[in-house]
Structure formats: C-alpha cells, structure tokens
Amino acid sequence: MDAKTESAAPAAERLLDNPGLSVERLPMLTLIFDRLATACAEGLRPYSPAILTCFVNSIATDHVWDALDAYDGSVAAILYSPELDARILVGLDRRCIFSLMEVLLGGDSKEPPYDDDRNFSTLETRVAQTVFEIAAEALHSAFGPIIATKFRLERVETRMDFTVMGRRNVLGVIAKILIQAMDIGGQMFVVIPQPALTPIRQQLSRDLSSDGSASDPRWQKMMRAGIEKAEVSAFAILDENELTLGEISGWRVGHILPLKASVDTKIRLDCKGQPLFWCELGQGKGHYTLKVAERVDNEEMPLARFLELAGAAEQN
Structure with a gap:
C-alpha cells in the first residue's frame, strides 16, 4: 500500500464516522445529570447513617470504548430504555464501592479507604445493584421533561462487556458524578451512546435561559405541596376603631364599646x-x-x- 492510500484510509473512516456531539449545544443534558445526582443522593440517604452527597464533576464526549477502558475493574449496570430503544451504562469505580461499604456499615472513615485488587463480594455487588436501581429511577425522573421513558435494569457486570454499547468507534456522552460521605467516596459514571440521544437531540438543545416557561415540575409540585400544608x-x-392609649387605659370590666357595624x-x-x-x-x-x-x-x-x-x- 502506497503512502497516498494509507493517508486516504483515515480520511474515509472520519467521513463514515458519526458526527460528534457537543455538550455545549445540548444544555438540557447538564440539567438531566444535575437532577440525576440530586435524586441519587435522596435515594441513598435512607441507607446511610452519615450525610451523603452527589454532584456532577464533569460531562464530556468521547468514544464509548475508550471511556470504558479507563474504568476497567469497576462494576456497572446495563440499563435499557424501550422508548429510546437504546442501552446506557451506569457504573461505580472500586473506590466508590469500598467507600459505600464503609459508610453503610457504620464506619467512621478514620481508617484509610480499603482498596484491594480482588473480585467484588456478593454483598458489594448487591449494594452496587441497589445504587443502580436508584439511578434507574432517578434517570426516569431526570428525563421526564424531555421524554417519558423508563430505564430497566438488565444486568450487573463486574467484567464489563463493551459490545452491548455498539461499535468500537461510537461516540457517547460520559458524565462523572462524585459520591461522597465523611470525606471518603468515589465516582459514578454514566455512559450514553450517541444513537440514544439522536431522536431527542432537538429537545436537548433547548436553551433554558431563553425559555421562560422551562421549570422543574417535580420542584413545583414539592413547593406547592409545602405551601398548601403551611x-x-x-x-x-x-369593625376597627382608632383610640388613644388614654382612652384604652380608662376601660374597666363591664365597659361597653360601641361599634359602627x-x-x-x-x-x-x-x-x-x-x-x-x-x-x-x-x-x-x-x-x-x-x-x-x-x-x-x-x-x-x-x-x-x-x-x-x-x-x-x-x-x-
């Protein structure tokens, strides 16, 4: 193969590849992941004796397989959305799993976080599955203003099979959410392939700053319920009468106050x-x-x- 043919091959691959996603052009994605983090924190709170927080660390685009290579040794769940006809991946890195076990079992985090290159135990896998079930429900709520869709937990993987996420060069959105409690914690990662977002791309590109009607229906419902219960x-x-303090001081038991009503x-x-x-x-x-x-x-x-x-x- 000559040099001209070799240079033409990468160019052809780029032409056949899917156009990249731009997170900046899809502002609703930021809102979705913020809602996901908030809902996960609320869902995990009943299980944790310590205050647990979740917040979005970053949202970026990358080739799905390249992103997953960085999380080798993590535990992940495959979630399927019938409405989008697509699968997304939600995972927890090893540090997050071990930190959750420390917090949920009543640890005080005085010891260094446990970290060992071994297979996850049955209990650790079950805790991860509980987190994934909470995340699936949180995603359903987060995507609510965009599309009414549910995310069904298909399976939990301790050795992730990347083929379910599509071709090797498929692009996707990767969100990193930090989960912390008592100064220890780890990372949840969410990988959404581009084909899952293409049907709702127009809704995701809506600019909230120019949309005066955009609001969080869940927040509105909670706010209204709180006001109604006040x-x-x-x-x-x-009737009302204006009187001087001198007149009021002259009142005695049996005194009759005339009303104009x-x-x-x-x-x-x-x-x-x-x-x-x-x-x-x-x-x-x-x-x-x-x-x-x-x-x-x-x-x-x-x-x-x-x-x-x-x-x-x-x-x-």
Whole structure:
C-alpha cells in the first residue's frame, strides 16, 4: 500500500464516522445529570447513617470504548430504555464501592479507604445493584421533561462487556458524578451512546435561559405541596376603631364599646395582617358562620395576589 492510500484510509473512516456531539449545544443534558445526582443522593440517604452527597464533576464526549477502558475493574449496570430503544451504562469505580461499604456499615472513615485488587463480594455487588436501581429511577425522573421513558435494569457486570454499547468507534456522552460521605467516596459514571440521544437531540438543545416557561415540575409540585400544608391563622374583623392609649387605659370590666357595624356590614377576613375576603355574618347550628362574598381587591397585597395567581395556575 502506497503512502497516498494509507493517508486516504483515515480520511474515509472520519467521513463514515458519526458526527460528534457537543455538550455545549445540548444544555438540557447538564440539567438531566444535575437532577440525576440530586435524586441519587435522596435515594441513598435512607441507607446511610452519615450525610451523603452527589454532584456532577464533569460531562464530556468521547468514544464509548475508550471511556470504558479507563474504568476497567469497576462494576456497572446495563440499563435499557424501550422508548429510546437504546442501552446506557451506569457504573461505580472500586473506590466508590469500598467507600459505600464503609459508610453503610457504620464506619467512621478514620481508617484509610480499603482498596484491594480482588473480585467484588456478593454483598458489594448487591449494594452496587441497589445504587443502580436508584439511578434507574432517578434517570426516569431526570428525563421526564424531555421524554417519558423508563430505564430497566438488565444486568450487573463486574467484567464489563463493551459490545452491548455498539461499535468500537461510537461516540457517547460520559458524565462523572462524585459520591461522597465523611470525606471518603468515589465516582459514578454514566455512559450514553450517541444513537440514544439522536431522536431527542432537538429537545436537548433547548436553551433554558431563553425559555421562560422551562421549570422543574417535580420542584413545583414539592413547593406547592409545602405551601398548601403551611398552617396559618385567619381572623374575622367586624369593625376597627382608632383610640388613644388614654382612652384604652380608662376601660374597666363591664365597659361597653360601641361599634359602627350593623347586621348588614361585611366582615373582613384577614391572614397574617393581609386582607383576603369580604364575608357575610350568619348563624348555623348554634354557631356563627361566615359566607365568603368577594375577594379583597388590592393588587399591592402579596398574599391576595398569590392566591389569585395560584387559582389561575390551577385552571391552566
């Protein structure tokens, strides 16, 4: 083979290769992996007596097989998405497995992290599988705003078979998530081949900074649930009089205070000093009652404005 033929071969391979992904052009990927890290931390919290944190360390593109070569000796899971018709890989490096065992079994991390080049035990593999099950559910939630898809755990590999991820030169997105507790920890890695992202590439390229309607539905739901459960006190105000301290000091037991209100006067319902509604006084089964007549019309009062917006959001 002459020099001209040899130089033409790499060029032909580059032409046939898939175009590379650019993480910068897919801003929703960053949001997805941030949600994945947050959900994994919440999912692992019940198992850990110590505070456990997860955060994204890096997101990059690389050839899948080259990326997996760097994690030789790790434990990984193959997750299948029926909606995307693709498989992704989630793994834990050895340091992460040994650190999780130390934390979950009540260690104090005073000893150096265990590190030995040996096969994983049955217990260590089972702990890793629990983490992968949490990650699968977290991915389902993280991809929710983009596509409604589930990730089914197919199998756990201690000796990773790369062929399931496609051709040797296939590109993919590789995210590294650090899992830490008590100053020890390790790395979770997520490998998503490019063919899995191609069908939703347009949705992933959405720019959140210019999309005013973009929001986290899970956060909205939690925020609304928290607001609705807040306990507040409401006060019915029949009438108000301005008096001097001298007049008030002259009050005695049996003193009668005249009110300008009549039976037809509307009663104002207040909460935390904010007027909410005008009400009509009534009676029922031996108790005084209030019938809401109309909302207090005051745009400057934040609570009343909030209730109006909440009602509009509920209708939408």
